[in-house]
Amino acid sequence: MVVQPTGATVKLYHFWRSSASWRVRWALAIKGVRFDSVIVDLMGQEQHQGVHRGRNPIGHVPVLEVEGRLLGESMAVLEWLEETCPVPPLFPADPWGRARVRQLCELVNTGIQPLQNLAVLDRVSETDHVARNGWAAHFNCRGLTAFEGLLERWEAERPGPFCWGRDVGAADLFLVPQVYSARRFGVDVSPFPRVLAAEAAALATPHAAGALPENQPGAPTVTGSGSR
Ligand SMILES: N[C@@H](CCC(=O)N[C@@H](CS)C(=O)NCC(=O)O)C(=O)O
Numbered sequence: 443m444v445v446q447p448t449g450a451t452v453k454l455y456h457f458w459r460s461s462a463s464w465r466v467r468w469a470l471a472i473k474g475v476r477f478d479s480v481i482v483d484l485m486g487q488e489q490h491q492g493v494h495r496g497r498n499p500i501g502h503v504p505v506l507e508v509e510g511r512l513l514g515e516s517m518a519v520l521e522w523l524e525e526t527c528p529v530p531p532l533f534p535a536d537p538w539g540r541a542r543v544r545q546l547c548e549l550v551n552t553g554i555q556p557l558q559n560l561a562v563l564d565r566v567s568e569t570d571h572v573a574r575n576g577w578a579a580h581f582n583c584r585g586l587t588a589f590e591g592l593l594e595r596w597e598a599e600r601p602g603p604f605c606w607g608r609d610v611g612a613a614d615l616f617l618v619p620q621v622y623s624a625r626r627f628g629v630d631v632s633p634f635p636r637v638l639a640a641e642a643a644a645l646a647t648p649h650a651a652g653a654l655p656e657n658q659p660g661a662p663t664v665t666g667s668g669s670r
Contacts, residue, residue, distance in 0.1 A: 452477040453507040455497060457484045458658035461555055461619035462516040463504040468615050468653035469520050473527040477506075481660050484560060517551055520612055532612040542599070543606050546592065546613035550620045554585030558623065575627050582624035586634050589617065593636035603639035614644035622655070 454470065454477045456463030470477055482488045482503050489501040497505045498514040506513045506522075513519055524532050533540045556562065558578035567573045593605065600606050605613035621641050624631055631638060644650060655661055 451509055453480055454478070455480045455482050455494070455505040455507070456503050456658070457482055458655045458661040460484065460503050461623050462502070462551075464619040464622075464653055464655060465516045465615045466504045466506065466519050467658075468618075468649060469523050469532060469612075471649035471652050472530060472532065472610070473523050475523065475527060479659065481658075483660065517547060520547075520615070524612075530609070532615070534607055534611070539606060542596065543611060543613045546589065546605055547616045549585060549589055549592070550616040553588070554581055554620055555623075557581035557585075558627065578627040579624070579629050582620070582627055582629045586621070586624055586629070586631065586637055590634040590637050593640070597636075602636070603643040605640045610644045610647045610650075614640055617641065618644050618650075 452470070452475055454463075454466060456467060456479065458481070482494050484503065488494060489503065494503075494505075495501055497507075497512050500514070502514060504514070504516060504519065506519050513522060520532060533543050558581050563574045563578060566577045593600070593602075601608055604610055605617060617637065618641050621631060621637060651657065
């Protein structure tokens with residue numbers, strides 16, 4: 443386990459293609475928090491085994507372990523990181539800005555990602571990949587349409603191209619992995635210019651590359667289609 447300069451030891455249980463894991467990997471990198479990486483193989487159903495259910499009863503990744511204490515839910519992890527390592531900030535200082543950013547995060551966190559999660563797609567069909575992808579594409583398209591609409595509506599309040607503020611922040615960390623998922627499910631993302639501008643700006647920031655799915659242990663050289 444890595445020992446931090448502060449003395450805290452941090453471990454991340456994650457999976458290369460998990461969008462929620464990607465948010466947390468990226469946030470840890472921006473905050474300069476080093477962590478030990480433990481892969482939970484979602485394709486091998488490792489999330490349903492007792493050892494991972496012991497970390498998170500719902501069987502999701504990511505899970506952060508700090509000094510032996512376990513924390514699930516990427517939003518909770520980002521908020522904890524912001525409170526313990528405030529610099530550089532992932533949320534704006536003013537309450538209204540913070541609320542706007544949380545609105546964008548929750549649009550992804552509750553309005554898109556859970557509707558296309560593996561457990562949901564397995565209920566749609568375990569075998570019909572057209573049905574699974576069609577379902578996932580529908581909810582990604584619906585959610586990104588709303589996200590684009592909010593960015594457009596708030597244009598006077600935000601300088602752009604990032605979702606909010608002048609640097610990469612929490613809303614970008616939720617958006618970018620979701621756009622990746624949308625493309626994977628075959629969504630045409632070209633009708634979302636503000637989403638694409640925010641994605642490009644965020645991916646060009648210094649800590650983006652290390653958090654990318656393809657740079658994680660277990661990622662195949664050529665990514666196939668899947669359901670996360
Ligand atoms: N709201 C949760 C979502 C976590 C989540 O859905 N993780 C997915 C991967 S992105 C997962 O572990 N899926 C496993 C499964 O559905 O079996 C968070 O933000 O951490």
